[in-house]
Amino acid sequence: MNRKAQAIVLFLIGGAVLRAGFTGLCLRYVKAGLRPLLLAAGVVLIAAAVATLWYERPRTADGDPRREEGDDGHSHREPRVSWLLVLPLFALILVAPPALGSYTAMHTGTALQRPWGFPALPAGDPLKLDVADYAGRAVYDHGRSLEHRRVEVTGFIALDGHGAPYLVRMALNCCAADAQPVKIGLIGRIPPVLQPDTWLQVTGTYTRKRTKDPVDGGAIPYLEVSGSRPVPAPHDPYDESWNG
Amino acid sequence: MSTTTKAAPPGAGRRAAGEPRGGRFDSSLGLIMLLVLVVMAQGPIRRALSAPVTQSWMTVFVAVVLQALPFLVLGVLLSALIAVFVPPSFFARALPRRPALAVPVAGVAGAVLPGCECASVPVAGVLVRRGVTPAAALAFVLSAPAINPIVLTATAVAFPRDPEMVLARFVASLLVACAMGWLWQRLGRADWLRPPARPSFHGHGRGAAFWASVRHDVMHAGGFLVVGAMAAATLKAVVPASRLHGAADDPVVSILALAVLAVLLSICSEADAFVAASLSQFSLTARLAFLVVGPMIDLKLFAMQTGTFGRGFALRFAPATFVLALLMSVLVGAVLL
Numbered sequence: 401m402n403r404k405a406q407a408i409v410l411f412l413i414g415g416a417v418l419r420a421g422f423t424g425l426c427l428r429y430v431k432a433g434l435r436p437l438l439l440a441a442g443v444v445l446i447a448a449a450v451a452t453l454w455y456e457r458p459r460t461a462d463g464d465p466r467r468e469e470g471d472d473g474h475s476h477r478e479p480r481v482s483w484l485l486v487l488p489l490f491a492l493i494l495v496a497p498p499a500l501g502s503y504t505a506m507h508t509g510t511a512l513q514r515p516w517g518f519p520a521l522p523a524g525d526p527l528k529l530d531v532a533d534y535a536g537r538a539v540y541d542h543g544r545s546l547e548h549r550r551v552e553v554t555g556f557i558a559l560d561g562h563g564a565p566y567l568v569r570m571a572l573n574c575c576a577a578d579a580q581p582v583k584i585g586l587i588g589r590i591p592p593v594l595q596p597d598t599w600l601q602v603t604g605t606y607t608r609k610r611t612k613d614p615v616d617g618g619a620i621p622y623l624e625v626s627g628s629r630p631v632p633a634p635h636d637p638y639d640e641s642w643n644g
Numbered sequence: 645m646s647t648t649t650k651a652a653p654p655g656a657g658r659r660a661a662g663e664p665r666g667g668r669f670d671s672s673l674g675l676i677m678l679l680v681l682v683v684m685a686q687g688p689i690r691r692a693l694s695a696p697v698t699q700s701w702m703t704v705f706v707a708v709v710l711q712a713l714p715f716l717v718l719g720v721l722l723s724a725l726i727a728v729f730v731p732p733s734f735f736a737r738a739l740p741r742r743p744a745l746a747v748p749v750a751g752v753a754g755a756v757l758p759g760c761e762c763a764s765v766p767v768a769g770v771l772v773r774r775g776v777t778p779a780a781a782l783a784f785v786l787s788a789p790a791i792n793p794i795v796l797t798a799t800a801v802a803f804p805r806d807p808e809m810v811l812a813r814f815v816a817s818l819l820v821a822c823a824m825g826w827l828w829q830r831l832g833r834a835d836w837l838r839p840p841a842r843p844s845f846h847g848h849g850r851g852a853a854f855w856a857s858v859r860h861d862v863m864h865a866g867g868f869l870v871v872g873a874m875a876a877a878t879l880k881a882v883v884p885a886s887r888l889h890g891a892a893d894d895p896v897v898s899i900l901a902l903a904v905l906a907v908l909l910s911i912c913s914e915a916d917a918f919v920a921a922s923l924s925q926f927s928l929t930a931r932l933a934f935l936v937v938g939p940m941i942d943l944k945l946f947a948m949q950t951g952t953f954g955r956g957f958a959l960r961f962a963p964a965t966f967v968l969a970l971l972m973s974v975l976v977g978a979v980l981l
Contacts, residue, residue, distance in 0.1 A: 402670075412679075420710070429703065429710050429711070430710050430711045437714035441718075444858070445862065448855055451855035453854070486675070486679075494682065495690055498699060498704060501700075513921070561948075573915040573919070574711055574911070575711035578916075579702050580919075631935075
């Protein structure tokens with residue numbers, strides 16, 4: 401790849417990264433905290449592209465050091481592997497794959513861990529809880545703080561092999577490569593037609609029923625559903641709060 | 645795309661850019677044609693990639709690349725700064741003259757590079773080129789991603805009930821880094837370490853040299869990063885997690901399994917502690933092995949090391965690092981955990 405082509409690739413990647421950072425597209429792939437770093441990286445890449453073009457601009461033949469060294473595209477094998485950089489570029493610009501959803505959730509074991517503590521819940525009806533918060537209290541606190549409370553939980557739908565529905569939120573620490581699901585089984589008044597990956601706001605009450613995750617044997621609590629309504633996917637599809 | 649690459653004759657671009665080259669492959673033109681072609685065919689491409697497996701593959705692939713990119717850029721900027729503005733004599737003065745002493749000093753110095761493994765490889769590359777003894781540079785590249793404050797803090801947060809995990813990680817990683825440095829000093833041969841030829845940027849002025857180094861390193865290390873990201877995404881999509889959980893019962897098998905998993909998953913060292921914490925059915929020693937092996941050798945790193953130091957080096961260095969990291973984790977785990 402000669403320097404001009406490298407400048408084009410750098411510019412396009414920088415632009416794609418800036419766009420992903422500004423529009424929030426990057427939240428499908430990485431944690432929100434990486435956003436400023438991504439924007440900075442995009443700026444550097446574009447600067448590198450502009451600088452390359454600037455130093456490559458046609459100059460008078462004498463005094464042009466490139467003449468002695470030749471174009472650096474041949475002196476070593478760097479350029480071959482550089483072609484691969486167009487792959488993430490296409491993936492990001494043209495395809496922009498969705499955030500990890502039900503497929504990954506049902507192929508990965510639940511990541512529920514014992515919470516650090518169970519702070520008192522605020523008053524209010526229904527009580528708004530994260531998927532991980534509800535699941536943690538239901539499994540490790542045996543639902544003590546959830547008795548006699550109507551809770552409202554938001555997540556996306558995943559169906560297991562038998563069509564049983566789960567409400568899932570993927571928890572994420574750094575990027576989608578380390579995302580892990582936290583699952584809640586749904587029983588009770590479940591909507592008749594459930595489409596995997598649609599986001600649902602579910603109201604219901606705690607139930608003692610539990611099951612084991614077929615993938616890793618982790619505990620999955622259930623929620624007795626009394627009502628539900630579809631909601632748009634949240635701006636940040638991942639739960640980044642659950643472990644620090 | 646691969647056909648386009650193969651079509652490039654090795655001498656493409658021999659003449660200065662801008663000159664007409666009859667019959668030669670012009671990579672700018674090729675790139676633009678490729679871009680146009682893909683944009684025109686985007687409908688069919690999207691349809692072909694709409695299956696859940698391929699979608700989750702792509703999501704993980706894009707995620708690994710995006711997540712690593714800022715740290716790669718940071719490392720590339722640092723290495724360009726060192727290459728252009730720090731004279732080689734600086735390292736001669738800063739590091740002890742005897743390599744045996746320079747190794748631990750460089751290993752501890754890794755603590756100041758705040759980033760993950762993607763930043764440390766380009767920096768180590770420039771250190772070698774600036775005359776730092778390879779043994780010390782290798783100790784640096786191994787220790788930096790594992791013992792810097794950000795990673796240790798993340799480890800402490802991920803293991804709130806096992807603070808000794810932080811100490812164990814620090815000690816084991818530093819020991820492996822130093823041991824690998826000394827091992828290289830004793831057994832390493834200079835001809836294994838064959839960094840691909842680099843254009844020299846001298847005679848251009850400092851600004852030009854700086855940006856040329858940035859461009860070269862991003863294109864180069866970035867390409868290898870893409871290779872590593874593809875491998876990691878493939879393994880995450882193909883290897884079912886349930887296979888792994890049977891391994892937790894046997895103490896020996898569990899350590900081996902998590903060490904191999906660390907290599908395959910190629911998770912950023914700033915996030916691996918959280919993944920290790922969630923593998924709660926495994927022993928602490930097995931999880932320590934995961935945390936020690938991961939930042940030192942994984943698929944992404946192997947690809948990047950191949951690019952920076954040459955294939956002959958990576959093929960010898962990676963297995964040795966793996967074995968040593970495994971042994972050291974067991975040892976430190978037995979003492980501290």
